[in-house]
Amino acid sequence: xxxxxxxTLGSGRDAPGGACGSGGACCGGDGGDATTGGRATGDDGxxxxxxxxxxxxxxxxxxxxxxxxxxxxxxxxxxxxxxxxDEVLARLDGPPRPDGLTWPDPDSKTRLVVATASDxxxxxxxxxxxxxxxxxxxxxxxDLPGNRTVPDLPPVGVLPLDPARAGxxxxxxxxxxxxxxxxxxxxxxxxxTVRRLDLLRNxxxxxxxxxxxxxxxxxxxxxxxxxxxxxxxxxxxxxxxDPLLACAIGNAAGYARLDELPLLTAGDPTxxxxxxxxxxxxxxxxxxGRKRVRFEVRRARGRAxxxxxxxxxxxxxxxGVEGELSRKRSWWVEPAAWAVYTA
Numbered sequence: 001x002x003x004x005x006x007x008t009l010g011s012g013r014d015a016p017g018g019a020c021g022s023g024g025a026c027c028g029g030d031g032g033d034a035t036t037g038g039r040a041t042g043d044d045g046x047x048x049x050x051x052x053x054x055x056x057x058x059x060x061x062x063x064x065x066x067x068x069x070x071x072x073x074x075x076x077x078x079x080x081x082x083x084x085x086d087e088v089l090a091r092l093d094g095p096p097r098p099d100g101l102t103w104p105d106p107d108s109k110t111r112l113v114v115a116t117a118s119d120x121x122x123x124x125x126x127x128x129x130x131x132x133x134x135x136x137x138x139x140x141x142x143d144l145p146g147n148r149t150v151p152d153l154p155p156v157g158v159l160p161l162d163p164a165r166a167g168x169x170x171x172x173x174x175x176x177x178x179x180x181x182x183x184x185x186x187x188x189x190x191x192x193t194v195r196r197l198d199l200l201r202n203x204x205x206x207x208x209x210x211x212x213x214x215x216x217x218x219x220x221x222x223x224x225x226x227x228x229x230x231x232x233x234x235x236x237x238x239x240x241x242d243p244l245l246a247c248a249i250g251n252a253a254g255y256a257r258l259d260e261l262p263l264l265t266a267g268d269p270t271x272x273x274x275x276x277x278x279x280x281x282x283x284x285x286x287x288x289g290r291k292r293v294r295f296e297v298r299r300a301r302g303r304a305x306x307x308x309x310x311x312x313x314x315x316x317x318x319x320g321v322e323g324e325l326s327r328k329r330s331w332w333v334e335p336a337a338w339a340v341y342t343a
Contacts, residue, residue, distance in 0.1 A: 001071045004189060006064055006159070007088050008056060008115040009124065010080035060115050063159050063182035067113075070190055085128045088112070092154045101135050104154045111189050111341075113157035119172045119210055119254070120321040122158060126199070126338055127207050129153045147272075148334045149201065155339035157189040172210045172319075175252050176269075179343055188341045196336035197269045200251050203330045206318070209338075210254040211267070214307060214316040214325060215246035223258065223279075227310040228325075230278050233302030237278045240310050245279040245295065249305055249331055255317075261295055272335035273301045304332040 056064075056076055067074045079085045092112065094105035116122045134150045135141060144151060160173045160180050176195070179185050200208035216224045225243035229236070238244060246263065248255045251274060253267030263277040277299045284292050307329050314325045 001073065002190065003091075003110045004067050004072045004074050004113060005088055005091060005110065006060055006067070006074060006076045006113045006115065007085070007125065008060055008076070008078045009085075009117075009121045010078050057115070057161055059159060059161055059182050063113065063115075063185055066183045066186035067190070070186060072111075072186075072190060082128060085125060086132065089125075089128055089132050097141075099139065099141055101139065101141060102132060103151060104133055106152070108154065111157065112154065113159055113185065113189055115159040115161055116173075117161045119319045122156075122172065123207060123209050123319045123321070125156065126153070126209060129338070130199075130201065130207055145335075148337055150199075150334055150337050152196070152336070153199075153338045155194045155341055157185055157341045159185045170254065172252060172254065175210070175254060176340065176342070178340060184343065185341075188343045192341050192343045194339050195270075195342045196339045198251055198272060199334040199337040200249070200274060200331045201334055202332075203328075208249070208251055208318055208331060209269075210252045210319050211248065211250040211264070212316055212318040212331070213246060213248050213255040213258075214314055215244065215258075216315040225281070226314045228314065229306075229308040229310070230276065231306045232274070232276045232300035233304060235300040235302065237276065237298045237300055238280070240308065242278075242280045245281060247279075247307060248275075248277045249307075250275040250277075251333075254319075261297065263297060263299075265299065266301070270336070272333055273303065274305055274331060274333050275299065275301050276305045304330060306330040 060076060064074045064076055077088055079088060091110045092104050092108050094103045097103055114122055114125050130150055133153060158173050158178050159182065160171065173180060179188050215226060218224055223245040225245065227240055227243060228238065229240040230238045230247055246258050248263040250264040250267040252269045253264060256262065256264040256267060258279060261279060263279060264275050267275055277297050280296045280298065281293050282296045284294060307325065309325050312326065316323055316325055
């Protein structure tokens with residue numbers, strides 16, 4: 001039977017901000033990380049003074065009971081720093097390799113369940129998996145897939161801590177059709193199948209599971225114009241002269257719409273491609289000379305995307321985590337790099 005680690009990221013609702021990946025600290029509910037501009041917490045690997053991490057929530061306890069009832073040996077861990085996440089992930093390591101690389105064990109008897117209050121928290125754990133198992137370019141092994149920079153990352157079970165949203169943007173678990181109730185998650189981890197998914201890495205050192213939306217809105221919710229060059233492989237969606245309302249970078253379909261404007265049309269985290277769309281306002285005049293504004297959406301699909309902002313700072317969301325883009329940022333696809341347990 002399996003050993004199962006039920007990992008919860010410590011959250012501090014009274015904290016000023018930040019979460020796992022922010023300067024090494026985990027307390028805070030949004031899962032921000034320093035590489036994407038999220039608000040940082042303590043640099044010493046601990047939450048700042050005043051943050052408090054609560055005891056395990058009811059879904060975690062219920063999932064632990066369901067796993068135990070099925071014969072699994074369960075340990076619940078609350079990680080409050082990247083170092084504490086890494087201690088858990090070390091249990092997924094394979095035997096020593098001749099080349100000295102740390103590699104996941106494909107036959108591991110330890111299974112990992114991540115209790116997530118947000119996609120940003122799930123991303124924080126996957127980001128640490130990438131940091132742990134990605135070999136340096138100078139030590140790239142022959143058994144690494146030619147189209148990837150990371151090996152097959154160990155699968156994770158996803159336990160959503162919040163109920164499914166009735167409307168608006170769905171979290172990644174809902175998009176993937178993963179079980180949400182603790183008993184269903186336990187069954188998927190012990191008896192289900194492994195579904196491998198694409199991963200977006202970026203040159204800021206982080207990862208994206210669902211997608212990113214670049215742009216901002218005013219206090220009334222109206223999108224603000226910004227300018228930037230957007231390239232997908234060899235296709236140029238904007239040369240940097242157009243006033244952009246938004247740029248959506250999709251691995252899945254979480255950022256498929258901007259209000260009622262469709263952006264991404266074919267988000268698929270298993271096709272090995274990233275879908276990108278930019279929304280551009282176009283001014284036209286009627287036969288009576290009246291000015292009208294319509295929105296043109298330009299789309300492209302490819303292996304990589306680069307965004308070069310022309311404005312000093314452009315706000316964005318990446319897996320729900322807020323950040324600011326102030327220089328070129330590139331994302332690329334790692335096909336089937338990470339995985340989830342599903343029913």
